[in-house]
Amino acid sequence: xxxxxxxxxxxxxxxxxxxxxxARFPSPAILAEAIRAASCEIVxxxxxxxxxxxxxxxxxxxxxxxxxxxxxxxxxxxxxAKEAIATAQMARExxxxxxxxxxxxxxxxxxxxxxFGLVEAAKALAADGFKVFPYTTDDLVVAEKLLDAGCALxxxxxxxIGSGRGLNNPFALRALRAHFPGVPLVVDAGLGAPSHAAxxxxxxxxxxxxxxxxxRAGDPVMMARAFAGAVEAGRLGYLAQPMTxxxxxxxxxxxxxxxxGAEPDKLRC
Amino acid sequence: xxxxxxxxxREVNATTLEALLRxxxxxxxxxxxxxxxxxxxxxxxEQIVLREGDAVEIVTPRQGG
Numbered sequence: 001x002x003x004x005x006x007x008x009x010x011x012x013x014x015x016x017x018x019x020x021x022x023a024r025f026p027s028p029a030i031l032a033e034a035i036r037a038a039s040c041e042i043v044x045x046x047x048x049x050x051x052x053x054x055x056x057x058x059x060x061x062x063x064x065x066x067x068x069x070x071x072x073x074x075x076x077x078x079x080x081a082k083e084a085i086a087t088a089q090m091a092r093e094x095x096x097x098x099x100x101x102x103x104x105x106x107x108x109x110x111x112x113x114x115x116f117g118l119v120e121a122a123k124a125l126a127a128d129g130f131k132v133f134p135y136t137t138d139d140l141v142v143a144e145k146l147l148d149a150g151c152a153l154x155x156x157x158x159x160x161i162g163s164g165r166g167l168n169n170p171f172a173l174r175a176l177r178a179h180f181p182g183v184p185l186v187v188d189a190g191l192g193a194p195s196h197a198a199x200x201x202x203x204x205x206x207x208x209x210x211x212x213x214x215x216r217a218g219d220p221v222m223m224a225r226a227f228a229g230a231v232e233a234g235r236l237g238y239l240a241q242p243m244t245x246x247x248x249x250x251x252x253x254x255x256x257x258x259x260x261g262a263e264p265d266k267l268r269c
Numbered sequence: 270x271x272x273x274x275x276x277x278x279r280e281v282n283a284t285t286l287e288a289l290l291r292x293x294x295x296x297x298x299x300x301x302x303x304x305x306x307x308x309x310x311x312x313x314x315e316q317i318v319l320r321e322g323d324a325v326e327i328v329t330p331r332q333g334g
Contacts, residue, residue, distance in 0.1 A: 021334030031332075046333025047301055049275040049326065053294060057329025061299075064330070074333045082306055089308035090301025090328055161334070211334035 005239060007206055009042075009184060010099070010131040010152055012070075016041045017201070018231045019072065019186065020224070021211025028063050030220050035067045038224035044072045044101055044209065047091055072133060074101040079114075081121035088125050100125060101133045101155070101188075111161045111189075115142045119149055126150025135188050138172035140179060147183065154180070155188035155209065158200065162212045164192025167199055177204045194223075194230035201234025202242070273324040286317040289325065301328045 007014045019042045025031035035043060045064060050057060064071060073091035078084035081104060088100040104121055106114025113136050122132050126149055134146050138156045146154060156176055159165035167173060168190065177185060187200045188209040197208045208231055217223035255261075271280055274293070283289035286309055290296055302309045303326040309317050319325070 021332075023332040023334045025332070044333050046331050047328040048331035050295065050298070050300060050329045055298065057300075057331055058298060060332060061330040076333055086303045086306050086308045086326075087328075090303060090326075093311060094299055094301045094328070094330060 005235070007184065009133075014041065014207070017207040017235060018197075018228050019044065019207060019209040020214060021209065022060075022064065023211055024215040025220060026215075028060070031215075032063060032067055033221045034214055034224040035069060037221045038214070038228050040069060040228075042070050042072050043067070044074050044211070045095065046074050046076050047087060047094060070099075071095050071097060072099050072101050073097065074135075075103045075121075076101075076105075078104055079106075079117075080104065081117040081124070084117070084121040085124050088121075088130060089128075092130070098129055099131045099133065101135060103135045113137055113157075115139065115145075118142070119145045122146055122151055123149040133186070138169055138176060140172070140175055143176055143180065147180070153184035153186065153206075155186045157189040158187050158196065159190025161189045163190050164213055165190050166192055166196035170199075170203070173200065173205070174203055194226045197227050198230040198234035198237070201231055202237045204238050207231075270319065270321050272319055272322065275325070275327055281319075284319055285315055286319060286325065287314040289319060290314065290327070293327070295327060298329065302326065 016039055018038050018040045020035060020038050020040045021044045022031055073095045075084040075087040078087055084102060084104045091100060092098055102121055104114045104117035105111050115137060118134055118136060122134050125132050132151045133153060133155055134151050135155050136142055136146060143154055159168040184206045186207040186209055187205050191197055191208060191210055192213050200208060210227055214220050214223045214227060271278060281289060281292060283292045286302060304317060305324050
């Protein structure tokens, strides 16, 4: 859908509107197959402490590179702006990209972003040349602050990470879309079923980022394909401008000429 | 000298970050490093002198969401 329906992230043209996380897949082979089935061009990755001599990091990294997709490193698990900034800097060097999915987690049960730390880190990283993809709540005022901090796109949650709950607050997501018509908006976190992805795309969201909904599905590859279809259907549904709902019925079959009804013209004769 | 490496206390001989990576067998791996939560670039590791009690992070690519 490029061309007629362009999307850019920090000036880079995007064809795919589905981004995929790489965690919690049953095997590296299934991950690679799911990436292909999702037709995605961006996957998220992270940095973790090297476990003495396992070289697990190297084999994972070569698997991702073989898929040919672009990586979006995250700062998952960081609890302070300082941790997130240092993690982003390490990620830029290791993954050789200035893209960073910025996470600063403020609460354990919901993994809710600490929006104060998030804005602080976003400001510092944007000033340091990073292209920041902030994982944020659906709060409109925080969204404004992130844009002021130098973010050119936003990634609001639909529900807590890994919960699969879908759209907890459709009103807030609609409000964000309406307030920032020119800003790429990606729903990140909380989607569980393809219908959830279709719903946010129908609202006019530009893309969705998934992980658990695909990686923990009974058949992750089939689920990746299902989400890819749902994202495309939702986008087309949005572009095609849905009809306005009504309270009462309106016949879709023409009334004129129906059998057993009085024909108005003949009655007048 | 006793320092923290990836959250665990460790007795090491190295006195620079570069030497620590060699001592731990990471010299041929692409890793990210930070000392006391400050990022240290690949090319600066030789100049970073380690001190007793320093907290060193050594990270590599991994799956993420």
